[in-house]
Amino acid sequence: MQRQEAVELITDALRQFLPPGQESAALDENTRLVGGNTVLDSAALVSLIIEIEQQVDDRFGVPITIADDRALSQERSPFRTVSSLADYVIKVYDEIAGAARA
Numbered sequence: 001m002q003r004q005e006a007v008e009l010i011t012d013a014l015r016q017f018l019p020p021g022q023e024s025a026a027l028d029e030n031t032r033l034v035g036g037n038t039v040l041d042s043a044a045l046v047s048l049i050i051e052i053e054q055q056v057d058d059r060f061g062v063p064i065t066i067a068d069d070r071a072l073s074q075e076r077s078p079f080r081t082v083s084s085l086a087d088y089v090i091k092v093y094d095e096i097a098g099a100a101r102a
Contacts, residue, residue, distance in 0.1 A: 001089075001094075003086060006087075006090050007082060007083070011028070011031070015027065018039060028082065029083035030083065034077060034080055049066055063096070066085075066092055
């Protein structure tokens with residue numbers, strides 16, 4: 001999975017969970033997912049994470065889990081922005097896909 005694919009997958013999934021009236025055209029790598037000025041509430045964030053995991057499995061045939069102890073224990077949350085989440089999704093994807101090829 002390439003980084004741009006991960007960003008597009010996340011922003012496409014994110015559009016599904018935006019509140020009514022929220023501008024979806026402005027979504028990019030800098031869109032905040034947690035903290036101040038976020039576009040989602042906590043329930044929508046959980047739904048987004050589940051959707052991303054499902055989309056990675058559907059599109060690439062690699063089942064991943066991104067909401068796990070490792071993600072939650074990091075000093076800087078991978079769920080901060082679309083960019084940080086894309087980096088984390090790729091990291092987990094590469095670990096699982098690499099292990100499957102070995």
